[in-house]
Amino acid sequence: MPELRKDPVIDRWVIIATERAKRPSEYQTSVEEKRSGPGCVFCPGNEEKTPPEVFAYRNENTKPDTPGWSVRVFPNKFPALVPNGQARVEQKGIYTVMEGVGAHEVLVETPDHSVLLQHLDIPDLERVVRAFRQRYLALSRENKYVLIFKNHGAKAGASLEHPHCQIIATPLVPKAVTEELQGSKKHHAAQGRCVYCDMVRSEVDASIRVVFDSDQFISFCPYASIFPFETWIVPKQHANDFGDITEEQVTGLAEAIRETLSSLERTIGDAPYNLVLHTSPPKDEESKEHYHWHIEITPRLTTIAGFELGTSYFINPTPPEIAAEALGRSLEGRGVH
Amino acid sequence: MPELRKDPVIDRWVIIATERAKRPSEYQTSVEEKRSGPGCVFCPGNEEKTPPEVFAYRNENTKPDTPGWSVRVFPNKFPALVPNGQARVEQKGIYTVMEGVGAHEVLVETPDHSVLLQHLDIPDLERVVRAFRQRYLALSRENKYVLIFKNHGAKAGASLEHPHCQIIATPLVPKAVTEELQGSKKHHAAQGRCVYCDMVRSEVDASIRVVFDSDQFISFCPYASIFPFETWIVPKQHANDFGDITEEQVTGLAEAIRETLSSLERTIGDAPYNLVLHTSPPKDEESKEHYHWHIEITPRLTTIAGFELGTSYFINPTPPEIAAEALGRSLEGRGVH
Numbered sequence: 163m164p165e166l167r168k169d170p171v172i173d174r175w176v177i178i179a180t181e182r183a184k185r186p187s188e189y190q191t192s193v194e195e196k197r198s199g200p201g202c203v204f205c206p207g208n209e210e211k212t213p214p215e216v217f218a219y220r221n222e223n224t225k226p227d228t229p230g231w232s233v234r235v236f237p238n239k240f241p242a243l244v245p246n247g248q249a250r251v252e253q254k255g256i257y258t259v260m261e262g263v264g265a266h267e268v269l270v271e272t273p274d275h276s277v278l279l280q281h282l283d284i285p286d287l288e289r290v291v292r293a294f295r296q297r298y299l300a301l302s303r304e305n306k307y308v309l310i311f312k313n314h315g316a317k318a319g320a321s322l323e324h325p326h327c328q329i330i331a332t333p334l335v336p337k338a339v340t341e342e343l344q345g346s347k348k349h350h351a352a353q354g355r356c357v358y359c360d361m362v363r364s365e366v367d368a369s370i371r372v373v374f375d376s377d378q379f380i381s382f383c384p385y386a387s388i389f390p391f392e393t394w395i396v397p398k399q400h401a402n403d404f405g406d407i408t409e410e411q412v413t414g415l416a417e418a419i420r421e422t423l424s425s426l427e428r429t430i431g432d433a434p435y436n437l438v439l440h441t442s443p444p445k446d447e448e449s450k451e452h453y454h455w456h457i458e459i460t461p462r463l464t465t466i467a468g469f470e471l472g473t474s475y476f477i478n479p480t481p482p483e484i485a486a487e488a489l490g491r492s493l494e495g496r497g498v499h
Numbered sequence: 500m501p502e503l504r505k506d507p508v509i510d511r512w513v514i515i516a517t518e519r520a521k522r523p524s525e526y527q528t529s530v531e532e533k534r535s536g537p538g539c540v541f542c543p544g545n546e547e548k549t550p551p552e553v554f555a556y557r558n559e560n561t562k563p564d565t566p567g568w569s570v571r572v573f574p575n576k577f578p579a580l581v582p583n584g585q586a587r588v589e590q591k592g593i594y595t596v597m598e599g600v601g602a603h604e605v606l607v608e609t610p611d612h613s614v615l616l617q618h619l620d621i622p623d624l625e626r627v628v629r630a631f632r633q634r635y636l637a638l639s640r641e642n643k644y645v646l647i648f649k650n651h652g653a654k655a656g657a658s659l660e661h662p663h664c665q666i667i668a669t670p671l672v673p674k675a676v677t678e679e680l681q682g683s684k685k686h687h688a689a690q691g692r693c694v695y696c697d698m699v700r701s702e703v704d705a706s707i708r709v710v711f712d713s714d715q716f717i718s719f720c721p722y723a724s725i726f727p728f729e730t731w732i733v734p735k736q737h738a739n740d741f742g743d744i745t746e747e748q749v750t751g752l753a754e755a756i757r758e759t760l761s762s763l764e765r766t767i768g769d770a771p772y773n774l775v776l777h778t779s780p781p782k783d784e785e786s787k788e789h790y791h792w793h794i795e796i797t798p799r800l801t802t803i804a805g806f807e808l809g810t811s812y813f814i815n816p817t818p819p820e821i822a823a824e825a826l827g828r829s830l831e832g833r834g835v836h
Contacts, residue, residue: 167723171682176813184816189800257722311805319804336810345508385594386504438809463526467656468648472775473673476513479521
């Protein structure tokens, strides 16, 4: 069973994989896996190589764990957290530990091994977003938090090439989420407004960091971008909980993801990136007024190194104004800006 | 002038390099620089290619910025922070910014381009540690914090191969430091003891995570290691401020660094790593009882990806007990364990 261990000094938990521990020799042989076609466990025809699916969009008259799906979700074969156990904090001398309870799922975005997420048709992308919502709502019943994210490219942490996202449900509200909840609460207490709504207004007014702008969503390079070409997608309508996304917003988000990732691709090529959904904890009444769900896309062209580890601050050699100009320009003439 | 921008929601600052900004095309051509010999700007004979040195250990009768040095320190040619400016926080609408005031220096550890830090003789390593102390004390006069760190290998953020450390002095106490100060203060208030002293005692007693143990220093894989083979070097004598390191400890630290990095090299090869000195702010009376300076060495065999960015938590596939066993075993029979 995985273990969650807490740093004795700071509020930082680490999931220690005690069961399938990697020994020194396993690092020396590790290489990027790019097996496509018959070798790819995420490709149609290889469904029996993954744990049984928990959700899928599939053609009528096809059975679970057979081909015929367009989006398929199943538990990770090597989970960071597992469903059965005691989410109870224990003290071992000066150390704090709990069982690694939660869930870890893989969401395969498309049967097509070599397509990129932004190249999917809008109806296919909508199904990906709906699958996010379905798993978010299902996993939020038993867990404190549900994190949905995508690692694209080896430098961003992807170990398999076939387009997929991951969903990790945790027995604690993560530190990064708690900090956003606290920060947005403070802003709301002082200003009486949601800080993300303020950011949207401010970015629309200034317009120098906007990448994509529709009725439903805006994407922009944030003022304090920690990575070059970092881009956030924010719904214009205030809502703290991603679980409340409407059908109209599903379409809007599919379009925003497609256009934002496409402009990144045209500007910096098929670069590695992380895409992380930031939402309040499920059904969190307390943060209803002050928190605002959104997506953060962080290309990984720079390295998190000693300065970042030692300070929790970042060095970004590309001002967001320069990034947004290049990204926005790449959308011009395509009728979407 | 670089800019320090604060995230509007959380306490996270980013240094935005506005002057020598990288444009999209510059990322597409970036490659790892490994120029040795005549092409390496850190090699002897190329002193004029760096800014003038601010400190060096050099042979008698040799002039500054000429060969004959064993350790050489100079300002970074492309600094993240610069000495002249106003360390004053400004508000621009909803955003917070300050000038990027501070210092950014390079400490070249040896004239030998292709040696590894752990292969230096103890007297050479002592000079490196003394140079840390000299720059720490010099830069702490004008700055709130002085961070000393080493990025080794491209995956750990090193852009030049020649062995070197970096020193960044900041106009703010970084968030990661503040969190350690707060956490250790809390432990001291509750327990009446330093949490790092407690960790040292606990690790010596348990002995399953100890890598190296001498009169002056202990190195161990911390209980909540966030990276595989993460190893901390902690002085056994309580002290919050690295600036107070004694001459006896300089020798002890040189030995601890050599043995710890050597055991890592024997176990996981010449892997990329960051080495970060964690100290209280200079002359910080407040943390004298509860903080404890130390060094954190973090091999970079895993990737900081979506989960880590979205949670500030980590997944570590190698339990520190397994790491320490392998590292400790590599020291056995060498008479140093």
